[in-house]
Amino acid sequence: MKTYAWLVRREFWENRAIWIMPLVIGCALILAAAFGRVELGMATSAGDSPDLGGMLLFAFGVIFIVVMNIYATWYLLDCLYSERKDRSVLFWKSLPVSDTATVLAKLFTGVIAIPLVYFLTADLTTFSIAVILSIRGQTAAGELWRPDRWLQLQALWLYLIVTTAIWYAPVAGWLMVVSAWARRAVLLWSVLPLAAACVLERWFFGTHVLTKALGLRLLGYAGAAFNQPTTVDAWSRMSDTGVPRTNSLWPMLDPLRFLENAQTWVGVAVGAALLVGAIQLRLRRCES
Amino acid sequence: MSLLIEAHELTKKYGSHTALDRVSFSVGSGRVVGLIGPNGAGKTSALRAILGLTSYTGRLAVLGREPFANRATLMREASFIADVAVLPPWLRVDQAIDFVAAVHPRFRRDRALALLAKTQIGGRRRVRELSKGMKAQVHLALTMAIDARLLVLDEPTLGLDILARRSFYDALINDYMDDTRTILVTTHQVEEIENLLTDVIFIDRGRVALDTSVAAIAANYAVLAVGDDRLAAARAEQPFFERRLLGKTLLYFEQPKPDRLAVLGEVQTPSVADLFVAKLSRVAA
Numbered sequence: 001m002k003t004y005a006w007l008v009r010r011e012f013w014e015n016r017a018i019w020i021m022p023l024v025i026g027c028a029l030i031l032a033a034a035f036g037r038v039e040l041g042m043a044t045s046a047g048d049s050p051d052l053g054g055m056l057l058f059a060f061g062v063i064f065i066v067v068m069n070i071y072a073t074w075y076l077l078d079c080l081y082s083e084r085k086d087r088s089v090l091f092w093k094s095l096p097v098s099d100t101a102t103v104l105a106k107l108f109t110g111v112i113a114i115p116l117v118y119f120l121t122a123d124l125t126t127f128s129i130a131v132i133l134s135i136r137g138q139t140a141a142g143e144l145w146r147p148d149r150w151l152q153l154q155a156l157w158l159y160l161i162v163t164t165a166i167w168y169a170p171v172a173g174w175l176m177v178v179s180a181w182a183r184r185a186v187l188l189w190s191v192l193p194l195a196a197a198c199v200l201e202r203w204f205f206g207t208h209v210l211t212k213a214l215g216l217r218l219l220g221y222a223g224a225a226f227n228q229p230t231t232v233d234a235w236s237r238m239s240d241t242g243v244p245r246t247n248s249l250w251p252m253l254d255p256l257r258f259l260e261n262a263q264t265w266v267g268v269a270v271g272a273a274l275l276v277g278a279i280q281l282r283l284r285r286c287e288s
Numbered sequence: 289m290s291l292l293i294e295a296h297e298l299t300k301k302y303g304s305h306t307a308l309d310r311v312s313f314s315v316g317s318g319r320v321v322g323l324i325g326p327n328g329a330g331k332t333s334a335l336r337a338i339l340g341l342t343s344y345t346g347r348l349a350v351l352g353r354e355p356f357a358n359r360a361t362l363m364r365e366a367s368f369i370a371d372v373a374v375l376p377p378w379l380r381v382d383q384a385i386d387f388v389a390a391v392h393p394r395f396r397r398d399r400a401l402a403l404l405a406k407t408q409i410g411g412r413r414r415v416r417e418l419s420k421g422m423k424a425q426v427h428l429a430l431t432m433a434i435d436a437r438l439l440v441l442d443e444p445t446l447g448l449d450i451l452a453r454r455s456f457y458d459a460l461i462n463d464y465m466d467d468t469r470t471i472l473v474t475t476h477q478v479e480e481i482e483n484l485l486t487d488v489i490f491i492d493r494g495r496v497a498l499d500t501s502v503a504a505i506a507a508n509y510a511v512l513a514v515g516d517d518r519l520a521a522a523r524a525e526q527p528f529f530e531r532r533l534l535g536k537t538l539l540y541f542e543q544p545k546p547d548r549l550a551v552l553g554e555v556q557t558p559s560v561a562d563l564f565v566a567k568l569s570r571v572a573a
Contacts, residue, residue: 006390014378088376091427093341094368097391098360283356286341 003097007105008113011079018114021071022064022121026128029060033129034136057153060126065160068118076110076172080179080282081186089286099282103176107275111165111172119157126153152249159253163225166264169271170217177274180281217267224261227254290317292438292470293338297346300333307333309494310346317437318467320484323474324564325491331474334491335442338472339368351437364393367431368440372447373423377416381409381426388430400433403463421452428456432464439464441473445480453480460484478561488560492568506557510544511566513537514553522552529566540566 012018080103083089092102130145165172175190182189198211258264293315300308308330315321325331336342338350340359348355351365375384381404389397404411407425415423424445431439445453457480465471465484475481488505490498500508513536514522523530525548527539540558541549549555558566 003391006387010387013380013383014376083376086376087371087374088379090341090370090374091376093339093359094363094370094431095388095391096360096363096393101360283359284343286336 003101004105004108007097007102008109011106011109011113014082015075015109017071018075018109019117019121021067022118025063025067026121026125029063029125030128030132033132056129057126057149060129061122061153061157064118064122064125068115069164072110072114073171073175075114076106076175077179077186077190079106079110080176080278081182084285084287087287093286100279103180103275103279103282107172107176111168112161115161115164119161122157123154155253156249159225159255163255163258164221166258167221167224167267168217170267170274171271173271173274173278176278177281180278180285183287216263220263224263225254225258226252227257291315291349292317292351293472294349295334295338295346296348298334298337298348299345300330300337300342301345306494308337308344311491311494311496313489313496313499315438315470315472315487317470319486320465320469320471321473321487321489322478322481322485322560323472323489323491324478324560325474325497326568329491330494331491332442333494335368335370335440335472335474339366339370339440341370365436366438366440367434367436368442369427369431369444370440370442372444373420375415375423375427377414379415380411381413381415382411384415384426384430385411388434392434394435395430396433396435400429403429403432403459406459419452421448421455424448424452424456425459428459432460437470439469439471441471441475443475444473445475445477453477457481457484478564479559482560485560488564490564490567498563498567502560505560505563508543509558509563510541510546510549510555511558511562512539512541512544512549512553512555514539518552522549525549525552529569531566 083092134145174194178186178190194210194214198208198214201207201210291314293313295314296312297310298308298312299306299310311330311334323331323334333342337344337348338355340350340355340357340362343356350362353362355362385397385400385404388395388400404426407422407429409418409422409426415426418426428444445456448456461484471484473481473484485502487501488498489496512522512525512527513533515536519537522537522539525539525541525545527541529540531538536553540563544555546555
């Protein structure tokens with residue numbers, strides 16, 4: 001356990017962007033809340049809307065989640081490649097740390113640690129903004145302080161972190177396999193073989209099995225993890241009216257249905273297989 | 289003397305290329321062994337196999353373990369520096385010490401700090417800010433602070449200038465070497481480590497060309513310097529290699545007969561570097 005903790009810590013040393021990036025976003029949002037005129041205009045014009053606070057919270061969350069997903073994807077794609085590129089793998093391998101532990105620590109960093117950092121920063125940011133808006137006397141401020149909304153937000157984040165980690169396990173596994181395997185151009189290698197396989201399947205068999213499977217995996221998350229209306233629907237509806245109709249997130253979260261979905265477990269199995277592949281590659285490859 | 293490394297018919301192929309072809313050798317405890325060979329001879333393949341970094345065929349036991357499946361456990365008792373400047377550029381010196389101290393049961397922090405204090409490299413420096421020579425010093429300090437039964441050095445000074453190379457080996461000799469240390473080292477600069485070695489293994493085109501203790505070289509090899517007048521007589525003694533140097537001919541003999549050579553000219557024991565050239569040139573001829 002101690003070794004794992006240090007391995008994750010090591011990832012934070014190497015990838016300082018893990019905490020710098022959310023910090024910069026948080027600071028920018030706080031500055032905007034403190035001095036921004038946009039915020040002021042919105043708050044006054046929509047002052048009578050009871051759910052403006054909720055909308056603000058969601059807007060902040062979306063910013064963090066989008067950046068987090070882009071960054072985590074990049075991290076997983078780079079984590080086993082950069083150590084071969086700068087040859088430091090020859091240093092890490094001189095230490096009594098197994099390849100399995102190294103790969104697992106990197107996976108944990110990518111799918112759990114990085115999202116948690118963004119979650120905490122997002123929380124701190126919204127809290128700071130609530131304080132600032134209260135001081136500035138914005139009408140929305142009162143809405144920001146509603147405890148039930150905070151609770152919903154925490155639950156949503158944690159639910160999101162756990163379910164994305166599970167649903168996107170094969171994606172994470174694939175990115176790590178490419179990262180452990182490619183000699184260069186990891187980004188290209190992460191996309192091209194899959195795209196080529198889809199095209200070839202269509203040419204030679206006239207079927208779309210792979211395309212459909214990939215589409216389901218990449219686009220099917222919201223449908224699998226959230227009740228109708230899906231999050232995407234809920235968010236778009238929110239931008240019309242300002243809130244999910246129910247004014248509550250609880251009915252949207254459906255862990256049971258998510259866990260009962262066969263696709264969830266197909267993904268876990270594929271992800272595990274790919275992870276084993278990444279470990280085997282880490283075992284054998286020293287050169288980029 | 290217990291054997292720390294035992295290789296039997298060690299073979300490594302990359303596609304159709306055979307890097308190591310049924311190589312057998314052993315390294316005993318307390319020995320300082322130079323693995324010496326031209327570029328592409330298979331030195332690095334042999335070391336990578338020993339360190340558990342690559343798969344292979346044949347039998348190999350390092351500290352009693354099969355290395356490839358047990359690299360992590362092996363690294364508790366063996367340490368290595370493979371190539372120069374492999375410390376990650378983003379790492380700070382103090383982070384490197386913290387990390388190794390946390391994951392390595394035989395790492396002694398106080399020793400690492402004492403060794404680093406001699407180099408005047410501050411703990412807050414990042415590896416990318418250091419010169420190549422300083423990177424080598426930091427890596428050596430980290431490695432020497434590990435109480436390992438086996439140390440493997442693969443071209444640890446390649447590309448360093450002569451001052452950096454000298455301080456690297458000085459540190460190794462003064463702060464690490466004693467009778468209990470077992471070291472396996474490869475380098476192109478044979479002359480620089482010649483005095484350290486107790487044994488040499490010459491490796492050429494994936495095969496062992498010579499495996500001997502340095503002490504045995506004096507008994508088994510001689511180099512004779514003769515003028516042109518005695519050349520024919522000297523050649524009659526069947527040298528395995530000869531070369532011209534400063535108007536004289538140097539003839540290399542295996543299992544020499546000192547009495548018969550002494551009357552022909554000056555007889556000496558060849559240096560490891562000279563023997564290497566003589567041995568491998570013969571193979572190439």
